[in-house]
Amino acid sequence: xxxxxxxxxxxxxxxxxxxxxxxxxxxxxxxxxxxxxxxxxxxxxxxxxxxxxxxxxxxxxxxxxxxxxxxxxxxxxxxxxxxxxxxxxxxxxxxxxxxxxxxxxxxxxxxxxxxxxxxxxxxxxxxxxxxxxxxxxxxxxxxxxxxxxxxxxxxxxxxxxxxxxxxxxxxxxxxxxxxxxxxxxxxxxxxxxxxxxxxxxxxxxxxxxxxxxxxxxxxxxxxxxxxxxxxxxxxxxxxxxxxxxxxxxxxxxxxxxxxxxxxxxxxxxxxxxxxxxxxxxxxxxxxxxxxxx
Ligand SMILES: Cc1cc2nc3c(=O)[nH]c(=O)nc-3n(C[C@H](O)[C@H](O)[C@H](O)COP(=O)(O)O)c2cc1C
Numbered sequence: 001x002x003x004x005x006x007x008x009x010x011x012x013x014x015x016x017x018x019x020x021x022x023x024x025x026x027x028x029x030x031x032x033x034x035x036x037x038x039x040x041x042x043x044x045x046x047x048x049x050x051x052x053x054x055x056x057x058x059x060x061x062x063x064x065x066x067x068x069x070x071x072x073x074x075x076x077x078x079x080x081x082x083x084x085x086x087x088x089x090x091x092x093x094x095x096x097x098x099x100x101x102x103x104x105x106x107x108x109x110x111x112x113x114x115x116x117x118x119x120x121x122x123x124x125x126x127x128x129x130x131x132x133x134x135x136x137x138x139x140x141x142x143x144x145x146x147x148x149x150x151x152x153x154x155x156x157x158x159x160x161x162x163x164x165x166x167x168x169x170x171x172x173x174x175x176x177x178x179x180x181x182x183x184x185x186x187x188x189x190x191x192x193x194x195x196x197x198x199x200x201x202x203x204x205x206x207x208x209x210x211x212x213x214x215x216x217x218x219x220x221x222x223x224x225x226x227x228x229x230x231x232x233x234x235x236x237x238x239x240x241x242x243x244x245x246x247x248x249x250x251x252x253x254x255x256x257x258x259x260x261x262x263x264x265x266x267x268x269x270x271x272x273x274x275x276x277x278x279x280x281x282x283x284x285x286x287x288x289x290x291x292x293x
Contacts, residue, residue: 006068010079014086019044021082023075028158031212032057037159038071042078042089049092052078053159097162099170104178106136108220112186112197114144119227119260119269120185126276127183127225130283139175143196148172151202157209161216169203176207181286182220182252184243188228191238201246208249221286222247224257225279229264236261258282 008023020043028035035057042050052074056067065073082089109127113120124140131138146168157163163173176182186193193201210216224243228235236259247254258279260269269275 016086019082021079040075049089057155099174103174105139107131107138107181108175108179109140109183111142118266123185123225127283130280148199150199157206161210161214163206182222184224188235218251220252222252222254227263228261231262
C-alpha cells in the first residue's frame with residue numbers, strides 16, 4: 001500500500017485482472033471554509049468502475065468517525081471487496097442520477113404561484129409569448145404542480161455534482177444550466193416567495209455545486225417580476241433581496257426587478273394600464289447587449 005500526503009493506493013492482482021483502489025483528497029476550501037472531499041475510486045486496468053465520495057461537511061459533530069476515518073474505512077472495505085469478488089467490479093457501476101439529456105431551452109420561466117390563472121401565471125405567459133416572438137425556446141415550470149422537496153443540507157452535491165433527493169428537480173437544473181435567460185414570476189407570500197419557489201432556490205445549491213465542482217458555469221441574465229396585495233415598496237423588500245441573492249449565487253446577472261402591488265384578484269395584472277407592455281419590454285431588454293461597464 002502506498003501513502004503520500006494522506007492519499008492511499010492499493011494495487012490488487014486478481015483472476016479478473018489488475019485493480020487499483022485509490023483514496024484521494026481535494027481541498028474545497030475555496031467553496032466552503034475547511035471543506036475537504038475524499039474520493040475513493042476503483043479502477044479495473046485504467047477504467048474507473050466505481051467511485052465513492054464523502055466530504056467533511058457531511059459529518060455531524062457527534063459522528064463516531066471523522067470524515068477522513070470514514071473514507072479510510074470505505075477504502076479498506078473496497079480493497080477487501082475487490083479482492084474477494086473481483087467479478088463484481090469488472091464493469092462500471094454508476095451510482096449517480098445523471099441530468100436528463102434533453103430539455104435545454106434559451107429561456108427558463110419559474111412560475112411561483114399556486115394559482116394557475118393568477119397574476120404571476122399571466123406574467124409568465126407574456127414572457128413565454130415574447131420569447132416565442134423572438135424565436136427563442138422556453139421552458140416554463142409551474143412549481144406548485146411539481147414535486148420539489150426541500151434541501152436536506154447534506155452537501156452531497158459537492159461530491160460529484162449530483163443531488164440525492166429524488167424528485168422533479170433534475171429537469172429544472174438541466175434547463176437552468178443551459179438557459180441564457182431566467183425569469184422568476186412570483187407573488188409575495190408573507191414578505192417573501194411561496195414555499196415551493198423557496199425550496200427550488202435552496203435546491204439550486206446543486207447547480208452552485210455543479211458550477212464549482214464540474215465547471216458548469218451559468219451565463220444567464222435574470223429578471224424578477226413580482227406581485228403583491230399591498231401597496232407601496234414594503235411588500236417587496238424581502239422578496240427582491242432573496243431572489244437577487246439566489247440569482248447571484250448561481251452567477252446569473254439580475255436586471256432591475258418589476259414590482260407590481262395593490263393586486264389581489266387572480267388575473268388583475270392584466271387590467272393594469274401599461275403593465276403588460278412594461279413586462280414585455282423588461283423581458284426584451286434581457287436579450288439586448290448592454291454595457292458591461
Ligand atoms: C398566503 C399568502 C400570503 C401573502 N402574503 C402577502 C404579503 O406578505 N404581502 C403582500 O403585499 N401580499 C401578500 N399576499 C397577496 C398576494 O401577493 C397577491 O394576492 C398576489 O397578487 C397573488 O399573486 P398570484 O395571482 O400570482 O397568485 C399573500 C397572499 C397569500 C395567499
